Amino acid sequence: MDLGITAWQVIVGWNRTATLGDTARFGTVMFGILTMFVQLAVAAVLFGPVCCQCCRARRKIVRTFILLLMTDLRNYEIVLGNWLEACCKSSC
Numbered sequence: 001m002d003l004g005i006t007a008w009q010v011i012v013g014w015n016r017t018a019t020l021g022d023t024a025r026f027g028t029v030m031f032g033i034l035t036m037f038v039q040l041a042v043a044a045v046l047f048g049p050v051c052c053q054c055c056r057a058r059r060k061i062v063r064t065f066i067l068l069l070m071t072d073l074r075n076y077e078i079v080l081g082n083w084l085e086a087c088c089k090s091s092c
Helices: 002-011 020-062 065-069 075-091
Strands: none
């Protein structure tokens, strides 16, 4: 919502009435911005499991995955931890 208001203010401004061309430009700008965010979300959803599998395979080789399963962590906590580990290692 705030992103849309900011984009509207940049394109049209608050002091004048919007024309049809202003509205069309606003639509293309907002579509581009929202498309970028959707692409980032899809990439995170698709590459998250791949990164988790790499971490899991690495833990199986080192034989620490069984120790991880013996803790009181829930399944989603293990998956999120592996995903964050993979994200941190890929950014370094």
